[in-house]
Amino acid sequence: MKRFKSAWIVGLVIITALLLLILYRYISYQNLPVIHMKASNITIRQDEELPALSVDVEVDKEDEMIEDENDYSVSDLVKELQEGKHYQIVHTDDLSKEGEYQLEIKLDDETQKKIDKDWKWRVRLELEDGSMTILNKYGDWEGKKFLKTDGTYASGWMDLGTSTYYFNEQNEYVTGEQKIGNTTFYFSDEGILDENKNTINPAKPMLALTFDDGPGKYTMDVLNLLEQQKARATFFVLGDNVPKFPEEIKKMSELSCEIGNHSTSHPNLKKLDKSQIQYQLQTTEDRIYQIIGKESTLVRPPYGAVNETVRSYIDKPIVLWTVDTLDWKYRDTEYIKKYIIENAKDGEILLMHDIHQTTVEAMKEVIPELVEEGYQLVTVSELKEFRDVGRAVS
Ligand code: ZN
Numbered sequence: 001m002k003r004f005k006s007a008w009i010v011g012l013v014i015i016t017a018l019l020l021l022i023l024y025r026y027i028s029y030q031n032l033p034v035i036h037m038k039a040s041n042i043t044i045r046q047d048e049e050l051p052a053l054s055v056d057v058e059v060d061k062e063d064e065m066i067e068d069e070n071d072y073s074v075s076d077l078v079k080e081l082q083e084g085k086h087y088q089i090v091h092t093d094d095l096s097k098e099g100e101y102q103l104e105i106k107l108d109d110e111t112q113k114k115i116d117k118d119w120k121w122r123v124r125l126e127l128e129d130g131s132m133t134i135l136n137k138y139g140d141w142e143g144k145k146f147l148k149t150d151g152t153y154a155s156g157w158m159d160l161g162t163s164t165y166y167f168n169e170q171n172e173y174v175t176g177e178q179k180i181g182n183t184t185f186y187f188s189d190e191g192i193l194d195e196n197k198n199t200i201n202p203a204k205p206m207l208a209l210t211f212d213d214g215p216g217k218y219t220m221d222v223l224n225l226l227e228q229q230k231a232r233a234t235f236f237v238l239g240d241n242v243p244k245f246p247e248e249i250k251k252m253s254e255l256s257c258e259i260g261n262h263s264t265s266h267p268n269l270k271k272l273d274k275s276q277i278q279y280q281l282q283t284t285e286d287r288i289y290q291i292i293g294k295e296s297t298l299v300r301p302p303y304g305a306v307n308e309t310v311r312s313y314i315d316k317p318i319v320l321w322t323v324d325t326l327d328w329k330y331r332d333t334e335y336i337k338k339y340i341i342e343n344a345k346d347g348e349i350l351l352m353h354d355i356h357q358t359t360v361e362a363m364k365e366v367i368p369e370l371v372e373e374g375y376q377l378v379t380v381s382e383l384k385e386f387r388d389v390g391r392a393v394s
Pocket of ligand 1: 212213262266302303
């Protein structure tokens with residue numbers, strides 16, 4: 001009986017001691033110095049550079065020791081944290097997507113290990129995430145209006161990264177079927193241009209490739225490249241060559257490429273009289289018409305030689321170029337590739353010649369690369385509708 005009683009007392013003492021120990025630990029833990037770290041909240045616009053991310057570090061008791069042997073105190077740790085040591089701020093890498101994201105404070109492995117073990121009864125660390133808001137880089141929606149970052153409302157065509165809109169005179173986006181200029185466009189109820197129903201997106205870059213002096217034996221290669229890339233170009237053909245390459249003329253028409261009149265035998269029209277000029281142009285028209293039942297839509301005089309007199313005899317738009325590749329002179333595939341890629345810009349009309357093998361070789365890389373870069377390869381007449389090409393039009 002006595003033995004039983006003493007065992008009972010020993011048990012009670014042990015349990016009490018354990019409870020006291022737990023209570024002591026709990027109270028000690030509650031009394032530990034607390035370092036509170038809070039990542040800041042920031043707001044940026046898409047693709048903006050990330051500003052320096054800051055973390056607020058606060059502590060309630062600074063004088064306590066963390067490592068007695070190293071004379072390392074809480075205030076030492078706080079100072080180092082304030083200097084940006086021992087942690088990283090983890091965030092999304094993709095600054096191109098609108099949205100709200102976390103800014104997470106992550107201690108480096110070594111510090112995290114110390115906090116969990118060696119410093120467990122010396123200091124507590126509380127980490128509070130911050131937030132990163134990424135706004136549309138072009139501005140902000142206000143109902144059907146879009147306030148741009150420059151403080152004005154969007155008007156006309158506007159590409160907002162993923163979607164294209166057209167804003168009317170009230171600065172509101174349009175919906176449904178809309179005739180803008182000479183073209184009918186289709187928009188969703190949210191105002192987004194339906195790119196499947198429209199062949200051209202006026203808000204995106206476009207340029208016109210033009211080929212003079214053909215058709216020739218390499219022209220079909222150019223046409224096949226255009227077909228593969230769903231692209232178009234303009235061919236200013238010579239009447240003397242047209243009957244030799246009827247398949248090429250048919251294919252140009254099938255691919256919705258534009259056919260222009262470059263005279264019959266490439267004379268300087270400024271040196272000809274009215275009847276000679278009319279003969280040069282009309283012969284080419286007749287030969288094109290015989291093949292596809294349609295006339296050309298533009299004229300480009302040989303050498304770009306045009307004056308008031310020549311102009312007065314021509315009743316179609318006369319279009320020259322804005323970028324002369326000088327491909328006929330250099331006959332160098334690498335040179336032509338490099339020159340075009342460097343000079344390709346929205347709204348340009350590039351002059352080339354499809355009778356040179358070096359030019360056509362260059363096109364094998366140039367056409368896919370321009371498409372890849374986001375250029376719409378359009379005809380001269382299409383470009384004229386959406387861009388000011390006044391400097392190329394006589
Ligand atoms: Zn020419």
